[in-house]
Amino acid sequence: MSSTKFDLIVLGSGPGGYVAAIRASQLGLKAAVVEAAEVGGICLNWGCIPTKALLKSAQVFEYINHAADYGITVKDAKADFSGMVKRSRDVAASMSKGVQFLLKKNKIEQLLGWGKILPGKKVEVVDKDGNKTIYSADNIIVATGGRARELPAIKIDDEKIIGYRKAMTLEKQPKKMVVVGSGAIGVEFAYFYAAIGTEITIVEFMDRIVPNEDEEVSKALEKIYKKAGMTILTSTEVTSVDTKGAGCKVTYKNKKGEEATIECDVVLSAVGVISNLENIGLEDVGILVDKGKIKVDEFYKTNMPGYYAIGDVVSGPALAHVASAEGIICVEKIAGHTPEPLDYNNIPGCTYCSPEIASVGYTEAKAKEAGYEVKVGKFPFSASGKASAAGAKDGFVKLVFDAKYGELLGAHMLGANVTEMIAEIVAIRKLEITGHELIKTVHPHPTMSEAIMEAAAVAYGEVIHL
Incomplete structure (x- = not known):
């Protein structure tokens, strides 16, 4: 029979949650993680890792297509789209098993099911069969991550208008794709699909692609992408997507107010992420939320004693390595150590386009x-x-x-x-x-x-x- 009392329970087993639990175990705390989907979270199963596998496939394909530049003759190379997707899923699955191994090795209990925090430092977990168990802990960390943000004009239906998850498991390669948003997710998928032969149009609301980067990086990448055959529309907003026909009719408007329509098979909505804050008990416990983020101090304490939050649910960059760093700092503080607060101005950002x-x-x-x-x-x-x-x-x-x-x-x-x-x-x-x-x-x-x-x-x- 598993225990129902812990020193620490973490809601979410992504790069914030599982890292926090392992650090807690190293520091002598009895820890558990609650996970409603796959162990390792989005980053490992549907984000950072599987996308890098796809991007590697695209890069290898590009190498083969340019083999003559290196004095090598290769004939008739073809992109096997389903083979690329399979490899990506296999890589993610093996990494998820790796995290499960690390949790076991560090004697961390995995509580599989939907977790909800309750007053009095308790967590309710409902498993897939609907069975409810209440656990208690001296400390509870909310690390429930984020999901793709949706724009009202571009509602994700996972068939014609897709988010990043579907973009890495499509049944067949689209001939034409419109990518809305040119942050890391947008430009990475644009590169992947363009490299294997999909006709790509990127639509960006801001005046340049990868708008958070230095202006010279944006200009140089736009030039490289255009040379690779992509169409790039900046200072442009998608006003509607008509999915009634065989494909999609995407209507967009530029800053002068001029409208135009483009046809494609699939629209990829890549307009950022929002925090997973719903149905996890924040209101019941009385935890303060501001502008869609849980309010915390520099050591990730919420306004309620014993409750903490890290990763995509707090303000700061929504990055795996940030969540991990926050988890470690939070747990070290809980364990009575004196960690240095995180310097948010020294966080590297990486985008794995080519x-x-x-x-x-x-x-x-x-x-x-x-x-x-x-x-x-x-x-x-x-x-x-x-x-x-x-x-x-x-x-x-x-x-x-x-x-x-x-x-x-x-x-x-x-x-x-x-x-x-x-x-x-x-x-x-x-x-x-x-x-x-x-x-x-x-x-x-x-x-x-x-x-x-x-x-x-x-x-x-x-x-x-x-």
Whole structure:
């Protein structure tokens, strides 16, 4: 018989929840996680991991199509769409099993069913057969994550108007797709489908694609996407989607108020995420919610003692690595340790389109807005020996420094494998290394990462290879 009393119960087993539970176990707390769907949450089952598998398939297909550039002859390569989808699901399934193994190894109880918090530090779990069990804990963490946001004009029906989940398990590859929204999810799926031959139109309400990135990244990616055959409509709003016929008729309006219609097989709505706050007992317990997010302090305490919240349900970037970091800090505080609060200005963001995007800290415009006088260094991969050898000359590294003290305010990268390079910047920003120190940090040759040192040298007028 499983126990009904714990030191900690976590609602949700995503990258916030399962990481919090494991850290709690390491610190000697008896922990349990409640999960209504798949262990590992959206990130692992329907988000970060399976999408990266699909993107890898698209990249391999592109390599084969450009094999002649590398002196290799390949005939008649075909994209097996269902094979790509199967591989992606297999990768996700094996990762989910991995998390279940980690939970068992750390003696964390898995309570499968719909969890709801109750007053008096209790959690009700209703399993798939409708059986109800009440558990109690000294501490309860809400980590219920988020889901795709819907716009009134683009209601997801999962047949013709789809969200990200359906986009990675379609039965057949669409010939034409309209992608609404050009954040990470939008541009990643646009790249995947375009690479395997779907005709793609991206519609973005803001004046540029990937609008949260530095302006130069947006401009460069738009150029690359257009060259790859995608149509990109910025400052444009989808006003309606007619799904009555065989496909979809998408009506959109630009900022001048001009309307037009485009036909496609499928519309992918990729307009952000909203928190899962419904039917989990927040009102019953009296937990404060503001603008669709649970209100917490710097250690993720809600207004009710013993109740905490982390991840996509609190304000801050809706990213897996943020949820994990928050979970660890929250649990360490619960266990009586003195963790440092999270620095939300030093959180890396990665987008796995091709070329990849990675950034951290201030954009050039935001740094100036904040009152900094800046030094900017930009090094293009076209000047990198490794990038040339790899056939990956698109993109650049752009660094933004505070002119007064040499502090690295932000970094913005577009290029092959830059998502693997951004961690260096996060570490050196945490350690407060100056521009001069970065220039004197010897980087290995030939690597893509040399571009970081070179970009710093550009900012200070010391660049050798430009």
